[in-house]
Amino acid sequence: MDYESLWAGAESLLDPAIHPLSNLANISAYIRFTLPDINWSGFYFLLDGVLNLGPFCGLPACISIPLGRGVCGTAAKLNETQCVPDVHAFPGHIACDCNSRSELVVPLHLDGKVVGVLDIDSPIPNRFGEPEVAFFTRVASRVERCLTDNRTIWQL
Ligand code: SME
Numbered sequence: 301m302d303y304e305s306l307w308a309g310a311e312s313l314l315d316p317a318i319h320p321l322s323n324l325a326n327i328s329a330y331i332r333f334t335l336p337d338i339n340w341s342g343f344y345f346l347l348d349g350v351l352n353l354g355p356f357c358g359l360p361a362c363i364s365i366p367l368g369r370g371v372c373g374t375a376a377k378l379n380e381t382q383c384v385p386d387v388h389a390f391p392g393h394i395a396c397d398c399n400s401r402s403e404l405v406v407p408l409h410l411d412g413k414v415v416g417v418l419d420i421d422s423p424i425p426n427r428f429g430e431p432e433v434a435f436f437t438r439v440a441s442r443v444e445r446c447l448t449d450n451r452t453i454w455q456l
Pocket residue numbers: 340361362365369370371372373392393394395396397400403419421
């Protein structure tokens with residue numbers, strides 16, 4: 301994959317000057333439709349110890365995930381990216397789209413604290429490796445900047 305070209309597209313859609321919801325909606329669709337073999341991409345945000353469904357692109361998903369549950373809750377609780385080659389082998393995996401076989405979840409931060417996650421699902425096993433972790437970590441950093449610069453709107 302040409303991740304430098306993909307980054308140029310992602311960066312152009314993540315504009316710190318516009319409303320965070322617009323950024324999050326557009327980058328979700330970009331990830332879902334521009335990268336191959338992705339069936340779901342989107343965000344969960346932490347409120348009162350629960351991850352709440354944010355903007356996404358894919359099938360309707362579970363609306364709330366307790367901290368520590370599933371791949372998303374684990375990433376948020378541990379503050380660690382979760383790269384899961386086989387979701388069926390991940391204890392407590394929450395199946396929102398039964399086509400998902402592998403998953404990558406990157407924590408999002410504000411002021412050094414986890415405020416949510418970026419979640420990407422693939423219908424093929426072992427879809428995500430080091431290049432994908434690096435790319436989506438870069439995307440997550442840009443999302444964090446968009447959230448930070450619009451804090452009064454987003455109220456995190
Ligand atoms: N599979 C996730 C739940 C979210 S969906 O994939 C959109 C999990 O186990 O946390």
